[in-house]
Amino acid sequence: MEFEPRKYAEEQEKQMLSPYATLVVNSKGRQREEEPCPIRTDFARDRDRIIHSSSFRRLKHKTQVFLAPLGDHYRTRLTHTLEVAQISRTLARALRLNEDLTEAIAMGHDLGHTPFGHSGEKALSSVASFEFKHAAQSVRVIDRLEREGKGLNLTYEVRNGIATHSDGGADAATLEGKIVEYSDKIAYINHDIEDAIRAGILGPDELPYDCLYILGRTKSERITTLIESIIENSFGKNEIRMSNEVWKAHRSLRDFMFQSVYRNPLAKGEEGKAQELLVQLYRHFEKHPNELPPLYHTVMEQEGKERALCDYLAGMTDIYAISLYNDLFVPKMFR
Template sequence: MSDHHAPYAADPARTRGRLHAQEESPGRTPFQRDRDRIIHSTAFRRMKHKTQVFVSVDGDHYRTRLTHSLEVAQIARSIARRLRLDEDLTEALALAHDLGHTAFGHAGEEALSDKMAAWGGFDHNAHTIRIVTKLEHRYVPFDGLNLTWETLEGLAKHNGPVLSPPWALAEYVAGHDLELSTYASLEAQVAALSDDIAYNTHDVDDGLRAGLFTLEDLLAVPLVAETWGRLTRTYPNAPKDRLRAELIREMVGHLVLDLLGETHARLEALQPQSADDIRTAGRPIACFSDAARTQERELKHFLRTRMYRHYKVQHITDLAKGVISDLFDLYLDDPMRMPPEWSGRAAHAAIPDRVRTVADFIAGMTDNFALRELARLTGRKPIEI
């Protein structure tokens, strides 16, 4: 255990290792190596053309899955440092947490899940595991990235124990036990909450930028109202665009400090002496206070009603679902419509393997590639590129 690590941190020197035995890199810990493999993966690069809420044709400044993941990694790493956790494992989990998302954000996932309903559905967390253990083809000796047990565990259950795993996760853990019934490491818990902090606050920024709601609308949210009131008293003559940036930053800082305070209190109560003590604690140890949880729920409710269900977003969402749904039908009807490396896999496969190969291909698409494919196959352009 490194001197600066707490006893409850994940220890790279005591990793449970990789499914395929490999000599470790002399200049990097196993968790640093995991992070580097994630950054160099094809799936990671594709995230720059996968949007969070808006399709990427709507503007250059909205967040993509890639910029969001970088923001989550920054928040998670700073929290990990304060809690004396393994920063590299925390960062690896933050960078990889969205690898399994489809094009067009949650709209794409819903459409693919509907199409896959008879074959076990589609779940982006489980698909992340599928990508890093099977679908990335970068190494001669094995499929996937051959990440450590701790990284795979964190990706599988960063939101808590998984008692009914989706098929893709169940298929993997049948051969490599990730102990789904327990909590994940504190590093994984921190990465998951950093995701909440990042997307809640940054969706406010994107929603304001897009004109889906106004600052005055937002002041109905107590966390926003408190923060804005403090800022306008401190900077009474500041330009609004700069105050808006300060607002987002202040909200992130408030939630980070609250998370640190509640987590320290839970650590004090538990007195964990190992990472396994965190796993078997029976409740999350990284957590917001009750007050901040309420604030976060209020903000989520505002974003759900005023942004995600806004008629402009809903219109694009409906079009995007149609794109994914139509592509699924076209490829399943004739797998030879897919590129050779995919059509070869699907053409002679039995159902459900053929269906799952089609889903794997679609899930990897960027927004623009999906739109180009539909135009190539049908001539239709429901969303202009």
């Protein structure tokens, strides 16, 4: 092949991107060296590996907010991921940052999420001796569990962005990682409002007026305001931020959602049952570890039973966890 697409793309990055962008040629590389792809940059290759992974496909049957929603229009963990990726790409392009890196981080940021959303995290944290966090689990998925234990061998920058995308952890090492952190918050607050209104948990007139006055009354208006504020306050700078006014309104809207939706008994009333279901599965395999699939036997031998059980249960979809629970604990005549 005379024309080398990867090298051309690498040269384009040098010429077109911001001086604060992460150039793929400056990547800290992979944990294991590989022959470069002749067509794709390493960051583009990472994105493709994530999209083609088993854990990415399972996101379509994992809860976002509403447990096992009956409607076809509620978000799942997969549709949330796609919305985060879309917002991330928009920001990266406008700020002349690395779109491939940003998209790879966005596509992989929730791979470690448990079934039943954050209630699944709470369940595993309650039975294990360590706190289960989905961001750290996402890195385990790509490093340790995918490809039957071989891992995806992604670049440092993608792994770092995935590990740092949620609140309470270390800051991302790249601006692209920080974009995904902001995009995740923008996406989930606004699409959860839409889902809550559809579910009858919220009325459109219940949203706080002071937040809507600054951000906008519709989902589209709010997302546009937030994106524009990031662009206006971050372009040409070595930071990602919103204006103080917009950031405060966004945080107030987030606080409102926690009070009115995320902790609302109507929305989360079934969470206790979901948590108990996972706890019962954990206790079963704790007593019968021989029933774990082969991959998790290897994890158990190398890292202990607790780690293997959490890895196995976290990888389940809502549907699979419920089906397995029925097989183990519900008599066939009652199903």
